[in-house]
Amino acid sequence: MKAAVIFLALAVCVHADMYFHNPRGSNNRLDEAKRERNNANRMFDSQNNNRGGYNVGSLYYYTGSVLSLEWTNQHSCADPNNHCEQIVQYTCGDLVRDGATTQTIPDNPVNCVDYDCNNDIEYGMHENYDYYLDCRLRQRNAGLFIADRNLRGKTALFTRQNGNGNRRGYECPEERDYYPYWHPTPWRDVVIFTNDASRCPYYQSESQNVKSRFACVLPPSFLTTDNIRSNKPIIPNTQEGCEEVVSAEGNGTWTEFPPDSRLSAPECIETLWSRDNHLGNTIGGFPISYNWTIPDLTHEHCVLRIRYNISTGEYDGWDSAVNSSIGRTVDSVLNGATVAGQGSPLERRLFSELTDVYERFGFTYDEARERGYVFRQNPVVKVFPDVNEDSNNFGLQLAINTNQFGRTFQDRSHTFAIRARPEDLQDVKIHNLNVRGKRGNIVQVYPGVEYDFVPNRVEMAVDDYIHIQWTGSNTNPNNNDGQGRDGTDRSNVVMLRPPNYPEGDGSAGTASGHWGNSYPAHLDDNTTSLLGLSREDRQNLATLLNMQLGGEMSELDDAGTYYDLGPRKVTRSGTYYFMCSRNNNFSNRSQKGVIIVTETATSQKRIGWSGGTVELNGHTLEFPQAALSTAGQYSIEEFTDKDQLEAMTGVRAVSNGGETVSSYILVSPATQFDSQNGGMAKIVIPVDTSVASGDVTIMRANAASRWEYVDLDTRVEENMAEADTSSGGVFVVNSQINSGLIAGVVVAAFVLLVIGIAFGGLVVYFVVRRDKWQKAKDNTRKFKQKVTRSFARQV
Known part of the structure; x- marks a missing residue:
């Protein structure tokens, strides 16, 4: 009979996704007035669906303030379904920008020589042209596992996920796909999440935050137009190779790029659980998030990125053989010839060990090839033993794409500023409160999210400061659901009306407002004054008067896309429920938040296997x-x-x-x-x-x-x-009680010992339990009185 082929869907599919929601992730968008982005190659390689991302809008954050980062990832973390690592990083620089066009910045060597590509502000840019040029001309790491992929070049532009060397902005594909990277990069680490926390010491010690990187610097004469156009590796990636390069202008120099002394090793912690094939929240219904304390490194042009690597169980990237060389380099051993069954026994052994597919089933290598149990593109596996001719012809085709077992996804934020604190805000705790999401119902905005406050729940103490700030857009799709003028994002903050019934929330005193309501409290009701803010501030939050010049404001249409109240001191404890009056219809009726203010100071942190400190x-x-x-x-x-x-x-x-x-x-x-x-x-x-x-x-x-x-x-x-x-x-x-009690016990015991020796009395053992110190103290006092009276009688 003919072979029957059944397609099995595996965990790793063609389009998986990772999206930043706060700060606003771009997914390579700029200001498109449609649901799809215009250009997936504008700034970076996300590997995401064309939808998703938010239109440009920039905020600023004060050094030392707390910013809640929120994101969603399509495939699971923190469960046995796959290997999962997530890395959050940031970079700042004078040339970092969002740009004014959705086109990709040029890299034509002639253009970039004739004029400075780095400074053409029409185009968005994160990494600069010099960084990309070094990647384009540098020898790729030939020890990386590439499975059966056919790479079309030998520089760092070509990886298992980017076999054609495609360009996205000035990103370096090799650096994008691997962490920690072995050459200098402009990115600094914020936090690392991993399914296996025992890897944390390695990650932290290898971070560029604390460890130098080295690279080969060649004389300028090597960077000719012809060399640049050739896309051939002219920059060695090892010290030995670098020092062998000699020209009339000088030798190659193996150069150290030290870490920034102001930085420390990044935090490393277990990944937060997420459900497979679901861009949703984590356990408890809360968004996947991380509280980032903004570093003391000020700059007006910064950007965040988050990368997400998932690997199937059949591919163990942490096997020591995967990133090492045995005889010939691993990637050359694992090219198409070996997959086709050719090559030396060493090559076949290396392939089998790295993929580890057939040994767990008890097959020999030849049996595995015959029955499809090798790691290759879309294999047909024969799951039944060779009982007769018909059963041996039955096969199941697996939907395996070898460039996706492990695979890295990515999103980056739009630019933001990090600013120094004013003198009156030194040594205070500042909490950032922002708005996430965009106009539309859940289907229209997906894989983005609808409006909400970030964080949705803020916990703070009296005398802390809160910095309320948000940004939106005027170029959302015009047919997306929402109140007010089509295509616009607008928000405000008003207290919800008082509770309909007591909820007994005693954690921060009396509750003001109620989740279930959809009407605001009266602005002049000082008994529910939001956070103890002045009436002027409450009015500005409700009507945005301090940020707009007039117009029709019943639905905030004539307000701008950006609002900033500035940091405000919180002077009243309590639980405060608030809402946005505009985004409150049936399709997106829950832009609400709660702030819990305690009289006492509180600090909290998520800590796992790698340890940590709450201060x-x-x-x-x-x-x-x-x-x-x-x-x-x-x-x-x-x-x-x-x-x-x-x-x-x-x-x-x-x-x-x-x-x-x-x-x-x-x-x-x-x-x-x-x-x-x-x-x-x-x-x-x-x-x-x-x-x-x-x-x-x-x-x-x-x-x-x-x-x-x-x-x-x-x-x-x-x-x-x-x-x-x-x-x-x-x-x-x-x-007092510690030394006093111990001294009393010692004196009593000593007196007993003396009496026992002098008069042949009994030796008494006095035992004190830690949880009964008061009783022990009373007994000691009585015992000393008794010993004193007895001693007097003996005398």
């Missing part, structure tokens, strides 16, 4: 590497008033006769940490300057509000008390 006003909770089994959210909240402590946590202040010499702090979660191998966290609490080491002990209230001693050997250095703990809860530093 707040000198208090720290530090997890060493491998202390935690899984990633989770950890926070510190400070209480300076014991009545407030009891009201907010239900824990009564410690009352064991000692004196508290620090603030109370709540470490959440208040339960046992998700640790492995008995992992512990170090907790550090500032204490009064008069306290000396040995006079204090850190105490903790457990879930039953019972106080216990965390560590009898609490360490004090430079007015900081520290101890190790395996769980959260309420902590405080206590003095």
Whole structure:
């Protein structure tokens, strides 16, 4: 019978997607008035669907402020379905720009020699022409695994995902596809997400933030028009090759490009879970996000990028053989000849080891080739054994595309500015509140999102600052659903009307506004004054008066696309629900947000296997590497008033006769940490300057509000008390009772010993349990009285 062929859809498909939503991702868009982008090659290689991305709009952020990055990725992370890595980076530079045309910036050697391509501001640009030219003329890394792909060149333009050497802006394809990259790049690392956190030490030590890069610098005479046009590798990628280049003008120079001393290693943490084939939220219904603290590196022209690498289980890019050379270079071994069954036994062995398809099924290499169990384009696999002639002819065709097993996707933001703080904003915490999404219902904007505030839920403390700012567009598709003038994005902020019924949210006091309502509160209702802002600020947020010159404003039509309230100090605690009055119809009726303001300061951070530290006003909770089994959210909240402590946590202040010499702090979660191998966290609490080491002990209230001693050997250095703990809860530093009680016990025991020796009395053992110090103190006092009376009688 003829072979039956059935197509099986695998996890890696032709179009997968990764999209930035805050800051606004471009997906190579500029200002197109249609759903599809004009030019997929404008700035970078995204590998995304032609839809998606937002029209241009730039914001600014103050150094040290907290910005919520949000994105969606189509294929899963943090589950066994594939290998997944995500890397967020940024670059700043005088030439970084969005441009004014959707055309790709030229690279014609004659044009770029006759005039400066770098400075033609009509075109958008991230990496510059010199960077691209170096990539275009540099020898590719010949040790990279390319499966059965036929690369059409030998420079860094040609990779397994870019076999034709296609150009997107001035991006370097080899650098785009691999991380960490081995040559200098303009990109600096923000955070790395990985399914396997044990890779974090490697990622962090290899980051260009902290490790030098080297590259071959050739004399200018090599960069002739003919050499540039040839697309042949004239720049070696090794020190040995570089130093062998000699010309009349000089030799090649293997040059060090050191890291920026102002940067530190990037954070590295486990990936957030996402559902396969679904551009949606993560666990709990929250968007996939990361809170980025804006670095202290000011510039008016910056851009973010996020890259997403997914690899099927059959392709293990971390196999040591994949990026090494055994005999001949790995990529030459794994070209078409080997896939066709030719080549030496070494070549066939290398291929089988790297792809590891057939050994797990117990086949020999020849059996695997006969039955299709080799890593090649669209193989037909014979899943039934050779029982008879008919069954051996039955095959299933797998939809495998070898340039997509592992594959990298990407999105980049439009440009933004990083600015220095004004003098009056030094040493304060600033939270950025922005708007994401664009006009239209979910079908019209997909794979973008509808309007929402970012973050949708803000948690902050009284005296923190909030910076409310957003941008939109006038060139959305005219037939997209929405209120107001066709094609326009507009937003505002108004308090929602008071709750219809009490919800009992006591975490930040009385709730103002209600999620379920769609009407705003009255502007003059000072009992629900948004965040304690002035009436002028509340009016400006509602009507945008400080950012527009008049016109018809009932639906904000005559407001501009950009709004900036500027940083404002939050002076009232409470829970505040707010909305946008314009984007509130049936198709997009939920542009709403909530801000929870506590009287006490709070700091939180997601920490996993690689460890990390939560810091707040000198208090720290530090997890060493491998202390935690899984990633989770950890926070510190400070209480300076014991009545407030009891009201907010239900824990009564410690009352064991000692004196508290620090603030109370709540470490959440208040339960046992998700640790492995008995992992512990170090907790550090500032204490009064008069306290000396040995006079204090850190105490903790457990879930039953019972106080216990965390560590009898609490360490004090430079007015900081520290101890190790395996769980959260309420902590405080206590003095006097530690030394006083221990001294009492020692004196009593010594008196007993003397009496026992002198009069043949009994030896008494006195045991003190840490969780019963007060009882022990009372017993000690009674025992000393009894010993004193007995000693008097003996005398």
